Amino acid sequence: MCQTCGCGDRESSVNGDLKQINVVQEILHKNTQLAQQNRAYFKSKGVLVLNILSSPGSGKTALIERMLQCSQFRIGAIVGDLETDNDAKRLRSHGVPAVQITTGNICHLEADMIARASKKLNLDALDLLIIENVGNLVCPAAYDLGEDVRIVLLSVTEGEDKPLKYPTLFKTAQVAIVNKIDLAQAVEFNREQAIANIERIAPHATIFAVSAKTGQGMEDWYTYLEQKYRGIGNASFQVKRSSL
Template structure:
C-alpha cells in the first residue's frame, strides 16, 4: 500500500507502465515522421542508405573500410558512437566523406540525428550511404532512420543464440552478415543452428558468411549492394 495516495503496489506499477508506453509511442511516432522525411529526401537523390547494426566489436568498421575501397560507386558514411572520433578517422583514411555522431549516454542513432548529419554530409546523388549505428543489439532496432535497408552484423566470437535473445533486431533486418568466419576453427559456434535461429524470427532475411579481414564472402556482399533494386 502506498502511504501517499493509498493505492496498491500493483496500481503503481500499472500506472507507471502506461505512462511509459504512451511516452514511448509519442517518441517513436515523432521519430517515424522524420524518418519518412529522410527516406523521401534520400530516395529523391538516388542515395541508397543502409543502416548497419551490431554489438560492439562485430567488425562493422573493418567491413566498411574494405567495402569502400572495393566499390566503384561513391560512398559516404555516418558514424555513430557514444564517444571518440576513432572510427570516423579510419573511414576518413579511405577517402570517403564521413560525419561522426557522438551520442554520449545514448545507445542508438535516431532520425533527427541522421537528418542533421545529411545536411552536413551532403551525399552525392546515386551514392551509397552507410550508417554505422551505435554498437547495441536492442535499441537501434526500434528507431527507423529513413534507411532503405538494414543489415545486422554478428561475429562468430559472440557465441550462439543471439537471434533468439534479440529477436527484434533480427526480425527487422534485410541481410545478416556472419562475420569473422576465419575464426570458426577456434570458437564454439554452430553455423547451421545460427541460421535456423535467424529463420525462426525472420524467414526472409538473407544470410552471408564473411570475413572482413580475410575476404571470405565479400563478393556476395558486394553483389548484394549492387542489386538493381538497391541502386
C-alpha cells in the first residue's frame, strides 16, 4: 500500500459488524503535498526560500532588517504573528515587499498560508523569500512550508542550553544562528558551550554567530546564502539580476 496517502489495497478485515481499515496515512500529508507544490513553484521562479524559527524576541525581524540593509539580495518577506502587522510594517518601512499573516490563535504557519501569501508578492523580482514564522520553538517544527533552508535563531539572552530544551526543532533545522552576540559579555553567555550544545543536538547544522544589530558575523551568513542560491539552479544572484 502507498505509504503517503493510503491508496491501494486497504486490507480491510471484517470482524462481526466491525470493519478494520488499515489506513497508514501521514496526518499532515495535505500540508506536505502543498509544501512540495510551494517548493516547486519557488524553484521555478529561482527564489531561495528561508523559514526562520525562534522564540519571540530572538531578533527574527532585526536579522531580516540587517539583511535588507547589507546583503546584495533582493528580499521579500512573509511574516507570521498571532496578531498585529507590526513586523510587516517594520520591514515595509525599508521598502521591502512584506506580507503579514495574522494567525489568530494558531501557533504556527502552514503551507497553504504560504501559498496564498506568496501570490501577493512578485517573485520574479526577488532572489530571496524570507518566511518569519510565528515565535514558537515547538509547533512550527512539524510543518514543512516548502522552504529550501530551515533556520533556528537563538539569542544570547536565552541561555546556552536552549538546544537541549527544544531538541526537536534544532534537529529539523539546517542552520542555527546565535544572535545578539554583541551582548554576550554583558549576559555572561558562554559561546563555546552554546555551540557545543547545538553540535551535539544537531551535528548536521551549519552554525553562525552574529549580531543583527551591529552586523558582526553577517558576512559568513551572506556567503552561505549565496552558495545556497546558486545551489537551486541560479548562476549567481548578480547574473539573475543583470539578465532582468
